[in-house]
Amino acid sequence: MKNGTKHFILRGIWYLVGVILFFSPVALFQKLIILFFHISGRMDIHGMCLRSTINSLIVGKLSVSLSISLVALIMLTVATVFLGPLFCGFLCPVGALPEYLSRLIPDKCKIGWSRFINPTPVRYGFFAAFILAPFIVGSSICCAYCNFTFFQTLLDGGFWGSFGILGSTIIVTALLWLVLFGLFTKGGRGFCSFMCPIGAYQNLIYSLTSKLPFVFKLRIDHEKCVSCGICVKKCPMGALYVDGKGQLKHQIHTCILCLQCKAECPKQAISYGLKRSRKRVVNNAAES
């Protein structure tokens, strides 16, 4: 089995762990937090809603009382500072579902949005509106367009049972998340690229902290890289591209650190870790 396929399956297992951790009926994370901190809360994804907590944090309305959401946000932020947006790359089943489903559709039927449009300003534009819309139009997009809610609804209905009563905004979300930006988008992660505030929040932090020496990051060894473009094709977020000079470039604002590129690279030119010191890179080059 190819490395890339193995990694794709491994990620799939991690996403299932994400389902067990964060979504009912198990919601293990919520149960552990309740047990550990002796607080009350809901035993489903709404119990640890990151979207509303991020919103409250940025507009300065975050409740200081301990809640599952607050603990989850602190853990997410700390993990992102040191490790990058690994939550998206390995634990978020909501982003993974359309990615895995999109494999069922032939590539010629899909749109490669990131080939034509830089996703960075789009996702940050959405993120800015996510924060500011209540002040501008007096209405929030926080809960109304939440694909986490719809994923929980799918789980509650057993994926093939009753979806319950859906509103127009959730129907729009489902169509965008699963159909237009899912099944019919190359990589299947159009919603993550353009419309996920949790992803944008993490990438914003990651872009600010990644230059620090103690932060894990994606590393490209340009001496090993032959710019074959395999990683570019396999990146579900479209976060890699070959520039006009034929050099592989990595967009830190959209990368979710799924490390699919690392697994696919035939030259082992991509790695994940702390920034290498210049001296060690020179030594490694001399050894090889």
Place this chain on the structure above:
Amino acid sequence: VKKRFGFTVLTFIVLFVAMFGAANGMAYYRSCVTDERGMFRVSLSRDAETYPVVVDIAKQGLPKKIFQPGGITVYSGHSGGITNKTSDDLNVLVKYEGFSCPVVFESTDKDFDLSTGELKRTLKLNQAFAMGIELEIPRAQLKQKAVMEGQILFVDADTGGLLATVDATVINSNGSGQG
């Protein structure tokens, strides 16, 4: 290598502003379709007040009209909405009557039993809980002006006394017939 839109400063700003505008448009759309669901706030008291809620099918958004026009929620919001205003500790039982279609309870409160309508904790003064009902109205019925009506009853489980009533009415202002 294809040149992608959004890499120069100008196109970056254009994309940012375009998405910012579109997302605000989504927020505005959300406010336009809020009336798809009927919402009520109830004070539980010995006077047993009645709270009217009207849901108008004609105000549904297009996606709802296409995919699920007969699915109607009447609820108290996700957090709270039904508050004990009596001086007693209450064990609350919720019932519904009068609806001529399938009805189920919904609640975000883990103590609310969806099968019996019973709140499994005692509600003290000023404490609140959240619940609602989901109606599955047949499509044919949606064309009438007066679509459906019924009541949600909040009862003291210990004494059987009525604490509040929600009069839920579903109409279609574009419908035909009397109403």
